[in-house]
Amino acid sequence: MTREEKAQVVAELKEVIDRSSGMYFTDFEGMTVEQTTRLRRELRNAGLTFKVAKNTLIRRALDESGRLTEDLRKALVNQTGVAFGFEDPVAPARVLRDFIDKNRAVPGAEDMPSLKIAYLEGTIYPGKDLKKVAALPTKKDVMASIVGSLAAPMQGIVNVLGALQRDIVYLVDAIEKKKAEAAA
Numbered sequence: 001m002t003r004e005e006k007a008q009v010v011a012e013l014k015e016v017i018d019r020s021s022g023m024y025f026t027d028f029e030g031m032t033v034e035q036t037t038r039l040r041r042e043l044r045n046a047g048l049t050f051k052v053a054k055n056t057l058i059r060r061a062l063d064e065s066g067r068l069t070e071d072l073r074k075a076l077v078n079q080t081g082v083a084f085g086f087e088d089p090v091a092p093a094r095v096l097r098d099f100i101d102k103n104r105a106v107p108g109a110e111d112m113p114s115l116k117i118a119y120l121e122g123t124i125y126p127g128k129d130l131k132k133v134a135a136l137p138t139k140k141d142v143m144a145s146i147v148g149s150l151a152a153p154m155q156g157i158v159n160v161l162g163a164l165q166r167d168i169v170y171l172v173d174a175i176e177k178k179k180a181e182a183a184a
Contacts, residue, residue: 009053013061016049022089022120024096025072026113028052029079035112036081039099046095049084058082071124075117089120093134100130 001009017023028036043050053061055076062068083092096115103112115127125133137145 006057009057010061010064013051013053013058014064016051016084017061017065017067020049020084020086020089022085022092022118023067024083024085024092024118025075025116026081026083026096027078027116028081028113031112035103039113042099043083043092043095046091047086048092048095049086050081051084052079052081055080067119069119069124071117072119080116081113088138088140090133090136090138093118093130093136097130097134 028039031039040050058080059068059073059076062072083096085092096113100112115130117127118125118129118133120133
C-alpha cells in the first residue's frame with residue numbers, strides 16, 4: 001500500500017469517525033468470508049457502516065479525530081473491524097449481539113465476532129459489556145420519555161385549570177338557582 005493510499009484510507013476513516021456517535025471495535029479473526037459478508041449486510045441494512053483497516057491506520061484516523069484514548073490504543077491488536085453508529089449510537093451493539101446469538105449454532109463461531117471495546121459519545125465500554133450496551137434505550141426512546149415527563153405536569157395544570165372553570169360554572173349556576181328560588 002502506497003503512502004497516498006494509506007493517506008486516503010485514513011481520510012475516509014476520519015470522515016466516518018467524525019460523523020459517528022458510536023464505534024464498536026471487533027475482532028473478526030476466525031470468521032469465514034461468508035460470515036463477514038453477512039455481518040456487513042446486516043449492519044448496512046440497519047443503516048450502519050462496517051470498516052476494516054490496518055490497526056495503525058485506524059489509530060491514526062482516531063488520533064486525527066481527537067478520539068484516540070489509551071483504551072482504544074490498547075484494543076487495536078489482531079484483526080480489527082469497526083462498526084459505526086450515527087443517529088443511534090447503540091444500534092451497532094444490537095446488530096452485533098443478534099449476529100453473535102445467531103452464530104452460536106455454528107460450530108467454532110460461537111462468539112464471533114468478539115467485541116474488543118465500544119466508544120459511545122465519549123464513553124468507553126469493555127467488550128464484555130456488549131449485552132448491557134445493547135440493552136440501552138435508543139435516543140428516540142429517551143427523548144420520548146423526556147417529552148412524556150415534561151408533558152405530564154403540563155397536562156396536570158391543564159386539568160386543574162379545567163376543574164377551576166368547571167367549579168366556577170357550577171358556582172354561578174348554583175347562585176342563579178338560589179336567586180331564582182328567592183325571587184319565587
